[in-house]
Amino acid sequence: MDYNLATREGRWKHFGSVDPVKGTKPTEKALMTDLQSSKKDFLFEIDHVGIKNLTYPVRLGDFQTAGTFSLSTHLAQDEKGINMSRILESVEAHYDQGLPLDFDTLKKVLITLQTTMRQQNATVDASAVWFFDRFSPVTNLKAVGHADVTFSMTVADEKVTAQAITIQADVTTLCPCSKEISEYSAHNQRGVVTVTAELTAALPDDFKEQLLDAMEANASSMLYPILKRTDEKAVTERAYENPRFVEDLLRLIAADLVDLPFVTGFEIECRNEESIHQHDAFARLRYTK
Numbered sequence: 001m002d003y004n005l006a007t008r009e010g011r012w013k014h015f016g017s018v019d020p021v022k023g024t025k026p027t028e029k030a031l032m033t034d035l036q037s038s039k040k041d042f043l044f045e046i047d048h049v050g051i052k053n054l055t056y057p058v059r060l061g062d063f064q065t066a067g068t069f070s071l072s073t074h075l076a077q078d079e080k081g082i083n084m085s086r087i088l089e090s091v092e093a094h095y096d097q098g099l100p101l102d103f104d105t106l107k108k109v110l111i112t113l114q115t116t117m118r119q120q121n122a123t124v125d126a127s128a129v130w131f132f133d134r135f136s137p138v139t140n141l142k143a144v145g146h147a148d149v150t151f152s153m154t155v156a157d158e159k160v161t162a163q164a165i166t167i168q169a170d171v172t173t174l175c176p177c178s179k180e181i182s183e184y185s186a187h188n189q190r191g192v193v194t195v196t197a198e199l200t201a202a203l204p205d206d207f208k209e210q211l212l213d214a215m216e217a218n219a220s221s222m223l224y225p226i227l228k229r230t231d232e233k234a235v236t237e238r239a240y241e242n243p244r245f246v247e248d249l250l251r252l253i254a255a256d257l258v259d260l261p262f263v264t265g266f267e268i269e270c271r272n273e274e275s276i277h278q279h280d281a282f283a284r285l286r287y288t289k
């Protein structure tokens with residue numbers, strides 16, 4: 001059969017598209033079976049059911065960036081499934097040129113989600129790149145640094161039952177052993193620090209900054225986007241003056257976190273991408289106050 005190749009429809013049919021069949025199933029929502037809402041004994045309740053790897057715009061500090069979300073609810077034993085479309089509807093209900101990535105907004109999203117799903121609890125993990133201004137140490141030149149953050153929260157009966165933040169940041173560590181045994185120099189490496197901090201309900205405005213400071217200030221040196229020669233000299237000498245094993249860095253961060261009143265417990269991992277090996281060195285600890 002010849003089709004009118006001057007039209008899209010004609011071209012589609014020319015390439016094999018066919019007309020839809022005349023079906024027997026309803027096309028109106030009210031007449032469609034709501035399978036997920038069917039009730040009987042489905043053997044188990046489910047702790048978490050929802051969506052993950054949702055990419056959605058978020059606002060974090062002065063920046064709009066891409067967030068990655070996992071959102072879920074509980075599901076009772078006598079319910080077949082959740083109404084998944086309501087998860088995105090709950091996010092959209094609090095969206096304003098990006099979803100503000102903070103615990104107040106996430107709590108509102110979870111309460112909306114829990115209410116519309118009529119479930120006992122709801123949980124979110126929301127990750128994004130956290131951009132912030134970073135000034136070079138001597139010349140004070142501004143540029144933008146970054147760390148990875150994940151906000152985690154659970155609500156039950158409209159109350160927050162758990163809230164935590166994970167921050168991953170890069171630092172410099174200079175090897176104390178290398179400094180001790182060598183006539184000159186010492187090898188150093190990129191350290192990757194990951195802190196998950198369980199948090200009290202009330203938080204200071206700068207809680208993320210205080211956590212990041214604990215992670216960076218205890219390293220041999222923090223990282224800067226712009227370094228002029230005077231800055232580079234300062235950073236190099238600071239690292240030499242503050243050598244750190246991976247264990248040292250872990251313990252010094254832990255000591256700072258113990259002192260932060262809004263942190264109730266934490267897990268820290270420090271991983272050094274070794275410059276004299278092909279493997280990494282790491283240390284990890286968990287602590288509950």
Ligand SMILES: Nc1nc2c(ncn2[C@@H]2O[C@H](COP(=O)(O)OP(=O)(O)OP(=O)(O)O)[C@@H](O)[C@H]2O)c(=O)[nH]1
Nearest residue numbers: 029034035036037049080081082083084085086087
């Ligand atoms: N429960 C469940 N839903 C799924 C699954 N996979 C996909 N879905 C989605 O669920 C969508 C339907 O969403 P619902 O929220 O139940 O739709 P609805 O019943 O019209 O929505 P309401 O009017 O809010 O009740 C489908 O389009 C699917 O994309 C799954 O494994 N389980």
